[in-house]
Amino acid sequence: MDSDLMLVVGLALVAFGIPALVSAFSDSRPPRAAAVAFVLGGGLITYAVMTNPGGYEVGDIPDVVMDVIARVIR
Template identity: 50%
Template sequence: MDIDLIFVVGAVIGAFSIPALVSAFADRRVPRMAAVFILISGVMITYAAQMRPEPYVLEQLDEVFVSVVARYIN
């Protein structure tokens, strides 16, 4: 599997888990599933960052997202 794809999927999972986390805290529930998804997201991002030969730079992240989406749409 492509390292950039793992990074992008991990970032998307992490982004989607934040509203679930906030919703659980607002309803005074334990955010079990949100915590699991944040953990999965963190593991995926960490794995991708360690396996990539050159580190991810903040200025490159938009290029990584666009290249992954373009690669799998076309």
């Protein structure tokens, strides 16, 4: 897997974990799915940042996301 793809998948997992966390707290149940999404997403993001030679800057993230989406569509 490419480091750009790992970054985008990690960001998506963290983004999907936020509504799961809110839903779990509003229903008074333990946020297990949200915790798994945050751990996996955070791990993927960390691994992507560490394996990319130049690293990522905050301004690079939209370009990386669009590049990955363009590769998937092609």
